[in-house]
Amino acid sequence: MLIIGERINGMFKDIGLAIREHDPKPLQEWAVKQKEGGASYLDVNTGPNSEDQTIDLPWMINVVKEVSDLPLAIDTTNYDAMEAALIAYGKPGALINSIGCEQEKIDRVFPMAAKYQADVVCLCINKVGIPKSAEDRVAMAMEFVANAEAYGLQPDNLFIDPIILPVNVAQEHGVEALETIRQIKMISNPPPKTTVGLSNISQKSPFRPLINRTFAVMAMTAGLDSAICDANDEALVDAIATARLILNQDIYCDSYAKVFRQR
């Protein structure tokens, strides 16, 4: 499973302030720190307080790109800002984060993904809301895959997110999300990739790190390919590195946890 580092987000105070003052330093420090922690992607998000995302987001992309060669997950639902950020990124391999399962959004974003050779995070959510059953979530995944083909994208250009809800308020959703991941890996060949916003599972619980890493390992067993999470949570990264071994995704060696972080 690949880690999409969540820290470059205007919701965090230091990053919010840095965006307001266009001070590159905190963003660049977190870019380096998250890579050292074990991140394979860096999520970049202005947070809710940006006055103009079409200016702030490309600025963020540029300053992060200066210090890190990791691919970036561009995190916004403002698709004008998304396009400006993709232009600033200027190379294939970005991750568009994200769209819901609504035709007009798909029609706006998939052509952009094809044009800039980016992958897309697709959320199993539509205007009605988040479906409860795995079956309804997988139906949305299939809708995304069918659309991908129409726009010249491969199924594995999609990172489908079954949507994770907090275990303390929506306990029955956890198993459905896991089942969704399992089934998504069977709907096409190659199958779509899968992703989750990991920390959603532990919202408002006093045991967040424990719940996060337990769910991460369970979801990996179901076929999870990536998660937006805290790349500097050492116990989480150790658990992911260990689960990769047991799933035979990495070849064992005594320094495996360290090597995983150097990927």
Place this chain on the structure above:
Amino acid sequence: MATNMLKERYSGKINTVTIGATKEQGGTRTSTVTVGGDSTMPFLQFEGEMPLKPVVAMEIQDINPNWHPVLNDVYAEVIDNPVAWAKKCVEFGADLIYIKLAGAHPDNGNKSPEDCAKIVKDVLAAVGVPVIVIGCGDEEKDNALLPVVAEAASGENLLIGLAKQDSYKSIAAAAMVHKHKLLAQSPLDINICKQLNILISELGLAPENIIIDPATAALGYGIEYTYSILERGRLGALQGDKMLSMPVICQVGYEAWRAKEACATEEDFPNWGNQAERAILWEAMTASGLLQGGAHIMVLRHPEAVRLFKKNAEQLMIKPEI
């Protein structure tokens, strides 16, 4: 109806590694050897690139090794003289010379590091191909010997070994300081293979300077273990495991020529046929099996096995129309 070929897509590839240095590159070689660069499983050229052909290193030693009589027939005139022996191997088509400094072993003459360095220098002066230098196998002696050889051949971009899990520091440091490539050997164990590469990298020698020796087993003596390690390592590398992305060398001659099928005389086993033909085939077959497993450098002894192996490799390198 047109069929769509299902092809694997890989994210990683094998490192490209050059052994030897020409005058312009700071050495004295007239040719260099570059191996690796593969981005597919062996010879599946419809799925990826295999840009460089496999190569043969022919083995010599600094003292008469008392080899198999069939090998003695070929090398009788040169076997006491490493310089003449090396030249002979180049005539036989060796892409590299592999010299084992067996005479440095305390039980085998205990040659001084300086004497060994001189032999290596003499061989370098006599042939233009790149050279692989291996210690005598005595850990303590090799730790003293190999740094001296590495320094004497500074600039030549040797492949020098063996680095092993319990003894890699002094030789890896010597390779790093004097800019040679390092031969890292693990005992038929993919986990130790990977760990050793990590340990060497942590010392400061970049992974791009390492060649893997996974330990070779001959046909009939566990070749399938070597094969499966080659396969596992290659799959790991293609999936992006940087600590398994090194090209591979297989020491075939040593293993094949001590197999019963090579050593048994026709007198004792009349049904097995001519001993010389059989022994040569045993070496060639072991090499061709490991070639299909993904090895890049084959260390061989008999010129006829070299010829057969090269012919086989050439045929496999032809890109199929798929």
